[in-house]
Amino acid sequence: MIEYSKFELENGLRVLIHEDNSTPMVAVNVLYDVGSRDESPEKTGFAHLFEHLMFGGSANVPDFDEPIQKAGGENNAFTNNDITNFYDVMPAENLEIALWLESDRMLSLNFDEKVLDVQRKVVVEEFKESCLNQPYGDAWHHISDMAYQKHPYRWPTIGIVPKHVEDAKMEDVKDFFFKYYGPNNAIIVISGNVKVDDTKKIIEKWFGDIPRRNTPKRNLPQEMPQNEFRAKIQKADVPVDSLYMVFHSPARADEDFYISDLLSDVLCNGPSARFYHRLVKEKQIFSQIDCYITGSIDPGLLVIEGKPADGITLEEAVDAIWKELDELKNDLIPENELIKWKNKVESTLVFSEASILNKAINLAFFELLGDANLINEEVGLYEKITRDDIRKMAQQIFKKENCSQLFYKATKSVVDN
Amino acid sequence: MPNRVIAPEIQEIKNLKLPQPTVLQLDNGIPVYVTNMGTQDIVKLEVIFYAGRPFEDKQLVSRATAGMLKEGTRNYKASQIAELTDFYGGTLSVPVSLDTSNILLFSLKKHFDKLLPVVGDMLSEPIFPEHELQLFKKRNQQRLQVDLTRNDVVAYRKVTEFIFGKDKPYGYNSEPEMYNNIGTEDLKKHFYKNFASGNCKIFLSGKIDHEIIDMVNKVLGQKIRKGAVQKPQIKTHVDRATKIKIQPPAPLQTAIRIGSRMVNKHHPDFKGLYVLNTILGGYFGSRLMTNIREDKGYTYNIYSTIDSMFYDGCFYVGTEVGNEFANATIEEIYKEFDILKNDLVNEGELSMVRNYLLGNLLTSLDGPFNVSEIIKAHSMEDIALTEFEALVQTIKTISPDNIRELARKYLNKNQMWEVVVGP
Numbered sequence: 001m002i003e004y005s006k007f008e009l010e011n012g013l014r015v016l017i018h019e020d021n022s023t024p025m026v027a028v029n030v031l032y033d034v035g036s037r038d039e040s041p042e043k044t045g046f047a048h049l050f051e052h053l054m055f056g057g058s059a060n061v062p063d064f065d066e067p068i069q070k071a072g073g074e075n076n077a078f079t080n081n082d083i084t085n086f087y088d089v090m091p092a093e094n095l096e097i098a099l100w101l102e103s104d105r106m107l108s109l110n111f112d113e114k115v116l117d118v119q120r121k122v123v124v125e126e127f128k129e130s131c132l133n134q135p136y137g138d139a140w141h142h143i144s145d146m147a148y149q150k151h152p153y154r155w156p157t158i159g160i161v162p163k164h165v166e167d168a169k170m171e172d173v174k175d176f177f178f179k180y181y182g183p184n185n186a187i188i189v190i191s192g193n194v195k196v197d198d199t200k201k202i203i204e205k206w207f208g209d210i211p212r213r214n215t216p217k218r219n220l221p222q223e224m225p226q227n228e229f230r231a232k233i234q235k236a237d238v239p240v241d242s243l244y245m246v247f248h249s250p251a252r253a254d255e256d257f258y259i260s261d262l263l264s265d266v267l268c269n270g271p272s273a274r275f276y277h278r279l280v281k282e283k284q285i286f287s288q289i290d291c292y293i294t295g296s297i298d299p300g301l302l303v304i305e306g307k308p309a310d311g312i313t314l315e316e317a318v319d320a321i322w323k324e325l326d327e328l329k330n331d332l333i334p335e336n337e338l339i340k341w342k343n344k345v346e347s348t349l350v351f352s353e354a355s356i357l358n359k360a361i362n363l364a365f366f367e368l369l370g371d372a373n374l375i376n377e378e379v380g381l382y383e384k385i386t387r388d389d390i391r392k393m394a395q396q397i398f399k400k401e402n403c404s405q406l407f408y409k410a411t412k413s414v415v416d417n
Numbered sequence: 418m419p420n421r422v423i424a425p426e427i428q429e430i431k432n433l434k435l436p437q438p439t440v441l442q443l444d445n446g447i448p449v450y451v452t453n454m455g456t457q458d459i460v461k462l463e464v465i466f467y468a469g470r471p472f473e474d475k476q477l478v479s480r481a482t483a484g485m486l487k488e489g490t491r492n493y494k495a496s497q498i499a500e501l502t503d504f505y506g507g508t509l510s511v512p513v514s515l516d517t518s519n520i521l522l523f524s525l526k527k528h529f530d531k532l533l534p535v536v537g538d539m540l541s542e543p544i545f546p547e548h549e550l551q552l553f554k555k556r557n558q559q560r561l562q563v564d565l566t567r568n569d570v571v572a573y574r575k576v577t578e579f580i581f582g583k584d585k586p587y588g589y590n591s592e593p594e595m596y597n598n599i600g601t602e603d604l605k606k607h608f609y610k611n612f613a614s615g616n617c618k619i620f621l622s623g624k625i626d627h628e629i630i631d632m633v634n635k636v637l638g639q640k641i642r643k644g645a646v647q648k649p650q651i652k653t654h655v656d657r658a659t660k661i662k663i664q665p666p667a668p669l670q671t672a673i674r675i676g677s678r679m680v681n682k683h684h685p686d687f688k689g690l691y692v693l694n695t696i697l698g699g700y701f702g703s704r705l706m707t708n709i710r711e712d713k714g715y716t717y718n719i720y721s722t723i724d725s726m727f728y729d730g731c732f733y734v735g736t737e738v739g740n741e742f743a744n745a746t747i748e749e750i751y752k753e754f755d756i757l758k759n760d761l762v763n764e765g766e767l768s769m770v771r772n773y774l775l776g777n778l779l780t781s782l783d784g785p786f787n788v789s790e791i792i793k794a795h796s797m798e799d800i801a802l803t804e805f806e807a808l809v810q811t812i813k814t815i816s817p818d819n820i821r822e823l824a825r826k827y828l829n830k831n832q833m834w835e836v837v838v839g840p
Contacts, residue, residue: 020456022454022455022456022784023783023784024432024779024782024783025779025780025783059421060421060422061421061424065701065702066702066769067424067427069700069701069702069769069770069772069773069776070427070768070769070772070773071427071428071772071776072430072772072773072775072776072777072779073776074776074777074780089780090776091428091430091776091779093428093430094427094428096425097424097425097427100419100421100424100425103421104421107421117714118710118711118712118713118714119714120714121713121714121715121739122710122711122714122716122717123717124739125670125714125715125716125717125737125738125739126717128669128670128737128739129670129717129718129737130717132669133568133668133669133670133737134567135563135566135567205419206419209418209419237666237667238563238566239562239563239565239566240559240562240563269503270499270502270503271487271498271499271502271503272496272499272500272502272503272504273503276499277496277499280556281495281496281552284552287555287556287559287560288556288559288560307559307563309555309559310555310559336504339504340500340503340504341503343504343505343506343528344503344506346506346525347505347506347507347524347525347528348506350457350458350459350525351457351459351523353457354455354456354457354459354784354786355784
């Protein structure tokens with residue numbers, strides 16, 4: 001059970017504080033309700049570029065990292081389709097340093113041309129390092145583009161092409177900042193060795209006078225249900241063939257989400273799960289296989305990706321997967337198998353609560369979903385799932401017309417080391 | 418309105434005390450280091466043998482032996498081990514390490530008694546089934562094949578190969594064909610020689626009470642066979658450092674590794690080098706990051722690191738940069754070496770590094786699992802736990818002169834291997 005207190009400042013900033021006195025540290029998590037789904041199709045990768053710019057100095061502080069490091073802290077951030085999330089982990093007595101810095105960059109950036117210029121280049125190198133100069137590195141570009149035709153999830157957070165990032169202008173930056181980086185579009189969570197009352201006062205001191213912004217109401221084109229099988233073959237100089245199958249699955253806040261999560265566990269959440277046990281070990285059809293859900297706020301994807309074992313074709317590999325999926329659609333899973341994955345969920349949740357940073361990030365995300373207290377209700381939501389729920393979910397998701405399939409085929413050129 | 422121009426006062430980190438473990442001995446003589454802390458009812462068990470590369474008779478055998486322990490014992494088939502671990506929500510892994518073989522179990526406290534016997538069996542009666550070994554080899558060969566197409570992997574492999582020697586324990590690289598030379602007999606031989614009480618230490622952390630300790634003694638204190646300490650086989654290697662260029666087909670970035678052999682934890686200079694390395698490339702605000710990423714935008718990431726093995730050590734700078742920036746980056750890396758050798762670090766930067774590192778150490782003392790990591794790092798190499806306090810003192814007091822001296826002694830261009838993987 002994670003206890004917390006929650007309040008809202010007059011400018012709309014939502015604040016959650018969780019006391020954990022077993023640690024000498026404190027985690028500060030600032031979540032902004034903006035991600036790559038809020039970008040325009042001509043300017044993709046912008047939310048992520050913006051995350052970088054948030055470290056380049058703010059209205060009154062020339063450098064974000066220096067004071068954090070001087071205070072013995074660490075900080076970082078991540079951007080995904082839905083959110084941009086910043087966090088700082090500090091010795092608890094230096095909490096105020098983090099709040100001073102976070103509040104100043106929420107108030108205003110310094111909009112330095114040099115910072116923009118350098119970070120554009122850094123992000124382009126990141127694009128190359130993570131997508132272009134890696135075997136299968138652009139797989140997600142192909143997959144999201146197939147699975148989504150209307151919804152902005154059709155491009156990855158890093159952006160469609162580096163050019164979009166290279167073309168970013170200072171006026172875009174300013175516009176984006178004042179639209180999305182306001183207190184009324186943010187949630188801050190403090191978790192660690194703090195006292196609620198004292199923390200409340202410092203939050204009010206640093207964040208209280210930041211003006212509310214006119215954040216536009218989100219109105220995204222929603223994806224229509226997919227009703228035809230989509231397939232693509234990509235040939236490239238990769239060492240071995242690889243396959244990806246994705247299926248539309250429930251949105252994060254949907255109660256059915258938990259069933260789809262458990263369904264993916266049945267397939268792949270450990271060495272005893274069906275894919276690994278049967279397809280890697282018993283039948284030796286795959287040398288590697290994975291299955292997971294994206295868990296996005298708008299309806300997401302259940303993803304299956306794997307590399308066939310030597311001598312197995314991609315077609316044979318796909319057949320073997322469908323055989324497993326069909327079995328889940330036809331037969332109830334054994335009761336013991338359901339208990340197993342529920343046990344594993346319980347264990348994962350207990351372990352994740354050992355970290356103040358995890359708790360801070362999760363509290364913020366659940367609050368964004370509608371209610372931070374979901375963090376305490378999750379175990380119960382998994383607990384009540386039945387074998388029949390799993391079968392129904394399999395029937396709902398694993399339809400051929402709900403599937404997009406990418407074959408990454410090796411052209412077998414000689415690689416010289 | 419708060420005054421935003423003036424930073425709130427920074428409080429110094431006062432309490433940096435390493436919690437002392439309770440050290441017990443199992444019936445077969447294995448020492449157990451217990452860190453009983455934390456709020457969650459969870460247990461981490463790590464059983465470590467001195468059975469890594471310095472103890473091998475044949476290359477790759479240490480990794481294969483450890484990797485195969487989960488693949489079948491006298492009482493449990495591989496699938497049963499997997500089933501039991503998952504059923505009770507545990508995580509069982511055999512992380513790869515150069516010097517040791519580690520068996521790592523995370524478990525809820527309430528299920529520990531169901532999972533411990535599996536570990537006991539793995540460490541006393543593994544059977545290394547032939548068909549599982551074949552599968553293990555195939556999986557690893559394919560993974561390696563994929564890894565070898567990554568320029569950063571190729572660069573890392575090359576630089577360590579050159580620093581330590583191609584056929585030496587720390588220098589050799591796995592090649593797909595090497596797996597073909599390993600048979601179950603090799604694994605059995607390695608296991609029975611090295612996986613014995615005299616070669617083993619155990620680390621328990623989390624909510625650890627008498628019940629847990631008794632269980633560990635009842636299982637691991639009996640099942641791990643008695644046996645003597647083994648001697649490592651370490652051969653040294655000295656070659657003149659040089660430059661190596663590798664050209665993969667159509668790379669979009671250039672991977673760079675520049676490095677040399679380096680003293681390890683057992684050397685009196687190591688603690689100071691830890692501070693020097695942090696300044697150079699050990700944190701986000703480091704000189705390499707500030708210059709090459711934050712000022713010039715040549716890369717997403719650049720770092721320097723010191724790898725301390727039990728019997729040797731190395732230092733290297735690593736980065737992936739746009740091809741057009743490769744030469745300029747190499748030049749800037751050496752320029753940063755020179756600045757550290759010529760100029761004294763100013764107090765502002767040094768105090769930032771001191772505080773950053775102390776904060777880091779405070780984080781490393783947060784929670785039972787982290788504390789246990791520190792205890793492990795010391796006791797596996799028979800380094801006194803008081804050395805932690807000594808490191809804190811070095812961080813607090815090392816002088817700019819000291820740092821410059823270390824840079825002059827260790828950051829020499831003519832001792833650096835330079836590996837460039839790019840067009």
